[in-house]
Amino acid sequence: MLFHSTRGNDKNKTFEEVLMQGLADDGGLFMPDFWPQVDLKEMKNLESFVDVAKYIVPLFTKSSFDDDEVIKMLDETWHDFEDKNLLKIHNINDSIDILELFLGPTAAFKDFGLQLAAAFFNKSLKKQNQTAIVFGATSGDTGSAAIDACKKFDAIKSFILIPDGNMSDIQRKQMTTVDQQNVFAILVNGTFDDCQDIVKEGFKTRSFLKKDQYLLAVNSINWVRIIGQICYYFYAALSINKLSEPLNFSVPTGNFGNVFACYSAYKMGMPLAKIVVAVNKNDILQRFFNNNDYSKSEVYETISPSMDISVASNFERLIYDFFLDRDENQCSKIYTDFPSKPIQMDESIWKKSQDLFFSYKVNDESTLNCINKFSDQYNYLMDPHTAVAAEAVLNNSNDLKNKTVILSTAHPAKFPNVFEKINKEISYIPNSIRNVLHKKEIANKLNASKKEIFSFIEQNN
């Protein structure tokens, strides 16, 4: 199994090359050359999440690592979770289950993808006797999950840019209270877009690297993160009905990585009815699925900050695989012109999405109402991201014939301000969050200047 770019000019890459490279050379996103198929009969006998991962992950890694080696690694990959099962399924009623993905050390689902990424980064670096720098910008949960996942590996130093912005105090503190020599949380006097531009420039110039050192990307376009997420869709379907009946999944969506993992599981053989693409006021995806209009607009701040995006970077993978039947020339053309030219598909091609996807937009007020509804009716407290996905389900129950799984992507205790607003007490605070509340913040403060930031990295490299 090798990989290629959605834009066609970077191909025949091994898993390890794709892992360490992140984005393809031609600006596209890496895709597997084919969709590996699972044997549902064999999968029925699996029990734990790690069992499922041992079945799924090797389907993608054979070009670089022996299966035995990968399977052994997976026993150690996911660590510091609140529950030894790593995730839980909470039953609400006959038609709704909630898949709780926030039991990891940063209390959001990104631990699943990033702990797998870090384990493979480390494996590859050790094999090559190399070191690496992780460099990224974060507007929410990616930075904390990346820092936490990489901090135990000496060969990796993390430099994460934290913009002035809408993230919660706890999201910030999860990064700024890590007191370790290989972790650098950098508070930047600038916006998320400023930070992303600096990161992009860093990946171009690479001026602060040592000879042969790797520069690693942890943003959601790295294929290894998608693999980690595919595993929990199969696990959920296995636990709920032994993969016998198609389920609906409702996903609170930003960069489309989580939805794309669901679609990938479906392409690999998981029974699936519908995917609900639930978004907040940042509605580029909802406009596409409902009106065939994928046009970039400004970013709005909401109470579900980890979904505040202007474009959904992983959506290119769906355009390429689902809408364009893997026509790389078409995909390249569409994305070369974007965002100056909005994406609009031929009507007949666009219509195809209605069998599998639907999208729904939820504003802040409805999000809060939904949190209240679940709290009052089911005595279940959900975080605002989860509530966007839940509200989408409540409002479309007529279109959701099968059982629906709502993905819960973060623990409510990460967003205490939201719960103060509606006078709800959060009865349980995970240890991981309690631990950062009173720790001293030790972040470095820098201006949004690439010169300043690059020289800081160089000095600390």
Ligand SMILES: *Cc1c(COP(=O)(O)O)cnc(C)c1O
């Ligand atoms: C990142 C994130 C999302 C959005 O996930 P995508 O894969 O970017 O669509 C939703 N909820 C939470 C809590 C997140 O951290």
